[in-house]
Amino acid sequence: NQQSAVTQTAAKKTLPDAQTVTEVRHYTDDLFYFRTTRPQSLRFRSGEFVMIGLPGDDGKPIMRAYSIASPSWDDGLDFYSIKVQDGPLTSRLQHIKPGDEIILRPKPVGTLVLDALLPGKRLWFLATGTGIAPFASLMRDPETYEQYDEVIMMHTCRHVAELEFGRELVESLPEDPLIGEFVGDKLKYYPTTTREDFKTMGRVTDNLTSGKVFADLGLGTDKMDPAIDRAMICGSLAFNKDLMAILDGWGLREGANSEPAEYVVEKAFVG
Ligand code: A2P
Structure with a gap:
């Protein structure tokens, strides 16, 4: 029933500032692209970056700066990342799949505008x-x-x-x-x-x-x-x-x- 489906979706969002991964493409052993949902409140200027991350083992978020690779009129957000095998964030981020959640702090900044x-x-x-x-x-x-x-x-x-x-x-x-x-x-x-x-x-x-x-x-x-x-x-x-x-x-x-x-x-x- 629809009501419980909605409740379940809401309950699944356990991370603060959670966004859902909708697409992942691996280009090389060291490079990958991913797309996420976009918070409705997020406005940004093309060229700006945001902090994104995943919860660490101790539950504390591991956050890094990522340029938004999609244009501001797009309803999703694109990111392009390297994979650092012993990198605190990208060693784990490289394994994300559609349906997974990432943390995205909706505060865009940057000088490439x-x-x-x-x-x-x-x-x-x-x-x-x-x-x-x-x-x-x-x-x-x-x-x-x-x-x-x-x-x-x-x-x-x-x-x-x-x-x-x-x-x-x-x-x-x-x-x-x-x-x-x-x-x-x-x-x-x-x-x-x-x-x-x-x-x-x-x-x-x-x-x-x-x-x-x-x-x-x-x-x-x-x-x-x-x-x-x-x-x-x-x-x-x-x-x-x-x-x-x-x-x-x-x-x-x-x-x-x-x-x-x-x-x-x-x-x-x-x-
Ligand atoms: P090169 O192969 O001649 O070092 P990296 O993977 O080291 O970040 O480099 C990415 C690309 O940027 C490579 O093609 C590299 O060329 C080039 N590059 C690295 N340092 C400089 C620099 N100081 N000026 C211009 N290009 C650079």
């Missing part, structure tokens, strides 16, 4: 590894395409299989019934590997400083211009630091929510 950038013409998304997660959200936000004429997604991983999550997403966008019209031909995708043969190779940093990416995409320049180029960076600490030095050298300045400028940075979170 369109509001933290001054108006521009060309927007660069620069990521390594799971650093593509916030851009999976931003690439599906109509605002991104309303504010910029051109959007370039550069993503570098060691191996080809690690690019798959991003490739699938990017290739689905032009045909997407909700966002396809906004994307049009504005989105350029530049995936590269560094340790396995691929059609395009090399670090994001090297492909920017050598001018290769500008030439390959036919941009008619060999560097960014602070008057028109805006950038968002999400990778390891070393990656972020090296890129900031390059952008600083081209005259772009780091911005924040409180003081928008030409680029913003966030560390890709690890488990």
